[in-house]
Amino acid sequence: MSVYLDNAATTKPCEEAVDAAVKMMRENYGNPSSLHRAGLDAQLVMDKSRKVIADSIGADSSCLYFTSGATESNNLALRGIAGAYGKRKKKIVISAVEHASVDETASALETQGFEVVRVSPRDDGRMYAADFVNACDENTCLLSMMLVNNETGYILPVKDTFAAVKRRFPDIVTHCDCVQGYMKLPVKVTAMNADIISISAHKIHGIKGVGAIYIKKGVRVTPVITGGKQEKGIRSGTESTPLIAAFGAAAEKLLPTISERYKTAEGLKSYLLDKLKDVEGVSVNSPEDGSPYVINISAEGRRSEIMLHFLESKGVYVSSGSACSKGQQSGVLGEFGITGKRADSALRVSITAETTQQELDAFVEALKEGYEKVRG
Numbered sequence: 506m507s508v509y510l511d512n513a514a515t516t517k518p519c520e521e522a523v524d525a526a527v528k529m530m531r532e533n534y535g536n537p538s539s540l541h542r543a544g545l546d547a548q549l550v551m552d553k554s555r556k557v558i559a560d561s562i563g564a565d566s567s568c569l570y571f572t573s574g575a576t577e578s579n580n581l582a583l584r585g586i587a588g589a590y591g592k593r594k595k596k597i598v599i600s601a602v603e604h605a606s607v608d609e610t611a612s613a614l615e616t617q618g619f620e621v622v623r624v625s626p627r628d629d630g631r632m633y634a635a636d637f638v639n640a641c642d643e644n645t646c647l648l649s650m651m652l653v654n655n656e657t658g659y660i661l662p663v664k665d666t667f668a669a670v671k672r673r674f675p676d677i678v679t680h681c682d683c684v685q686g687y688m689k690l691p692v693k694v695t696a697m698n699a700d701i702i703s704i705s706a707h708k709i710h711g712i713k714g715v716g717a718i719y720i721k722k723g724v725r726v727t728p729v730i731t732g733g734k735q736e737k738g739i740r741s742g743t744e745s746t747p748l749i750a751a752f753g754a755a756a757e758k759l760l761p762t763i764s765e766r767y768k769t770a771e772g773l774k775s776y777l778l779d780k781l782k783d784v785e786g787v788s789v790n791s792p793e794d795g796s797p798y799v800i801n802i803s804a805e806g807r808r809s810e811i812m813l814h815f816l817e818s819k820g821v822y823v824s825s826g827s828a829c830s831k832g833q834q835s836g837v838l839g840e841f842g843i844t845g846k847r848a849d850s851a852l853r854v855s856i857t858a859e860t861t862q863q864e865l866d867a868f869v870e871a872l873k874e875g876y877e878k879v880r881g
């Protein structure tokens with residue numbers, strides 16, 4: 506038996522998603538750009554997914570474009586805005602705890618002459634709208650800020666920040682990487698004051714290799730991938746209709762239960778934290794009011810990777826920090842004040858509402874054993 510507690514890295518595709526993808530491959534394999542019936546049939550399924558996903562974020566379908574995933578959506582947001590507005594406005598403001606797909610892209614733009622300002626959490630580990638407003642100015646084209654941090658579960662004050670920034674600088678384009686929040690917290694583009702958002706299917710029980718970007722009407726984005734002008738030219742390349750059908754099916758399934766699942770996840774998080782109180786050497790790195798789906802802890806003096814492989818030998822899968830950084834320590838924990846040995850021993854446990862108490866028990870038992878047996 507394996508206990509999968511790495512849902513922030515990826516989730517198991519739900520049956521509905523798998524069925525939808527298989528059905529497309531078996532029965533509806535036309536190219537949605539083709540003008541004949543087979544093309545139209547594929548187009549209809551894609552339209553349905555687009556509508557379901559757009560509705561789920563309170564957006565019009567015409568503003569939602571499919572991509573290969575959130576890495577591409579984030580690249581398109583940053584490079585696309587830099588391309589469209591960067592001649593006159595050369596400054597980009599991001600949070601200092603962004604996923605690499607935003608952070609590295611901002612660094613790449615830095616080498617092209619953009620000034621990038623990274624806003625850090627304060628000493629209390631929290632971020633403040635005022636700090637972002639102060640970082641912005643008339644020369645700023647883009648503010649990019651994630652909704653939920655993928656390493657600690659910290660929920661950033663996106664709504665307040667975007668509202669405050671828009672009040673002072675109405676022309677700054679606001680982008681939110683909603684990957685770890687979508688289908689867990691309500692994500693509504695208007696309420697958030699977001700001009701652009703990025704989401705990914707495989708974090709919501711869809712399939713890897715598809716995501717979406719919402720771009721508000723009137724916001725100009727220079728395409729990163731050019732070609733046959735699919736997705737209204739915003740993202741050329743034949744759409745992956747099986748993955749898109751699966752994305753829609755997963756979103757449709759999860760949407761009605763966001764708050765119910767959140768409560769369940771909260772219960773599971775407090776169950777786990779309670780259990781961990783009795784475990785020697787364990788400290789919690791996630792904020793109390795963070796997303797209940799991501800719980801970051803440290804087992805003092807036990808290096809993440811060694812502990813991770815010990816847990817794996819017991820059938821328990823977790824992640825060290827962020828799965829995307831693959832062994833490379835990211836600076837994000839340090840930004841939250843978690844440094845040195847504590848950062849070296851950080852483990853990320855990420856759950857779903859379907860995670861069971863027994864699974865969390867199995868993790869805690871394995872962790873206890875690992876703490877005794879693992880050295881270094």
Ligand code: PMP
Pocket residue numbers: 513514573574575576577579604606651653654655682684685704705706707715716829
């Ligand atoms: N942003 C965040 C916050 C993420 O957690 C991830 C996935 N680890 C991504 C972006 C990238 O998403 P994708 O895997 O769809 O490229």
